[in-house]
Amino acid sequence: MFIDLRSDTVTKPSADMRAAMASAEVGDDVYQEDPTVRRLQERTAEILGTEAALYVVSGHQGNQLCLRAHSQPGDALICHTYSHVLHYETGTPCAISGLQPRVIDSLDGSFEPARVAAHLLPRNIHHSRSRILSLENTHNRCGGAVWPMERFERVATFGREQGLKVHLDGARLWNACEASGTQPADWIHHVDSTSVCFSKGLGAPVGSCLAGPKDFVEECRFYRKMFGGQMRQCGIIAAAALFALEHNRPRLAEDHANAKLLEERINQIPGLSVLPVQSNIVMVDIGPTDSEGLPDYDTALRPEAQVLDGQRIPTGAELARMLGEGVGGLPQVKCIAIAAQRIRLVTHLDVSCEQCLQAAEAFERVMAGALAIA
Ligand SMILES: Cc1ncc(COP(=O)(O)O)c(C=O)c1O
Structure with a gap:
């Protein structure tokens, strides 16, 4: 037996989680007829305080669908140098969305509005359009650091005032909430989209949800299909995510x-x-x-x-x-x-x-x- 401390993604489904999977009601999710997926999406949206949520295969896919739905090729993406969306997602912002990264360095993954301001480009015929500000909480590469809530609010509010769409990579938002005594909705109402993972600290074998306003989530559903990410009777895995959400946060x-x-x-x-x-x-x-x-x-x-x-x-x-x-x-x-x-x-x-x-x-x-x- 070994002690596996490589990642919180290595967990295996418990007997109770497997039982929930085995008894899951399923349907064809491309027709939006999978009751378990619908329940997972509704419950996630309720917890996050968003209008809607969409089940996706991974945090990577959740993040990148949001970035794609927020932007046009050639737009600029402002994010931390070591943000997962840029550093660990195979160059997808450039390859799939045609985004131009504008990166901010800091030791803990957080920063003040002035740092964002320094990366905004003038609106003219020469520059790419500054379109998205992506934040990460907790910050993986910066050691699981939690954004101070007031700083998060300042920077997200500033980004929105500047006309940016603010995305939160909330793969470990559950951990940020546990560490700071906050609720997911406390963070999410400052942003335009998020992606949260069930397959990390919550212990599900697969899956994430992206979330935001209804129209935006529908746009993401379109891009999920464009990239071949639609699934059929996936209630069988969504049941594990639902179990994780209800049982493993505390x-x-x-x-x-x-x-x-x-x-x-x-x-x-x-x-x-x-x-x-x-x-x-x-x-x-x-x-x-x-x-x-x-x-x-x-x-x-x-x-x-x-x-x-x-x-x-x-x-x-x-x-x-x-x-x-x-x-x-x-x-x-x-x-x-x-x-x-x-x-x-x-x-x-x-x-x-x-x-x-x-x-x-x-x-x-x-x-x-x-x-x-x-
Ligand atoms: C901060 C962060 N965002 C996104 C992801 C991507 O999640 P997935 O492995 O489900 O694609 C990870 C994975 O570790 C992560 O740490």
Whole structure:
């Protein structure tokens, strides 16, 4: 048995979730006749406070359908450098929507209106039209950071005042709500569209919903068909999403507590430091960091030998490999090196507090061993 901390997407459906799937009422969803899908969409819209929602296969598809429906080829998309829509979605904004990215850098994925203002282009015959502002909460690549609500409101309001369509990649909006004591609708009423995932912290095997005003969601339905994303008796999987939505939100607090536990334990290990944990993502930095405790991503991507007290310390890939091989009778730990000197761990419903303690112990032993032989 191994402890899988690569992502919150690795969870497997529980027996109760499988039972809900097995007994799901289904119909042809292209005719909008699948009662389970309809229920999922209505319930999601109710929770998010939107007029409508549409079931889609993935967060990637949900985000990109929204971007496509908001824009015309040649328009500009303003978003964070490491936003999932740009960094991890295979260039879809450019390939499918013909969008021109205008990127904003920040350490935690959030920013103030002035940063958006600096990326707005003048309206004239020379420039692309600034069309979409895309925000991400929690921010995956920035370590599960949660936007401060007031800043989110300021930037979304400013974007709308400037005539931008504001999209929220809310793949982990559930986590943002848990971490900040807010409700999904508190965030969503500031934006024009969103995509939320059931297949991450909520533990469903597949699926997301995009949401927004009725006409907009119908436009997305059209593009979903254009890209071949329509499904037939998909109530069988929507049942799992509905189960996840109704049963698994309150337990996200456990994942956040486990992430905090990993932070606390790993921070005590010589040579390792952890970005302040805000939700269920734990970023472990190996070796020296800058004055803010952060590795510079550009240098982090260049695997130069890092030295601690005269000893060469392992790279993220080396450490991840050693953890994956297992150490001293402890379970193997699966994790991802997302930069040369950074490992990402994600807590979820298939890892217990006990397993997080074991994972931290594995980090300690592997680091001690690595430094001893360096
Ligand atoms: C912030 C964010 N948005 C979107 C996605 C895409 O979700 P999917 O894997 O369902 O396409 C992810 C996936 O991890 C994510 O972290």
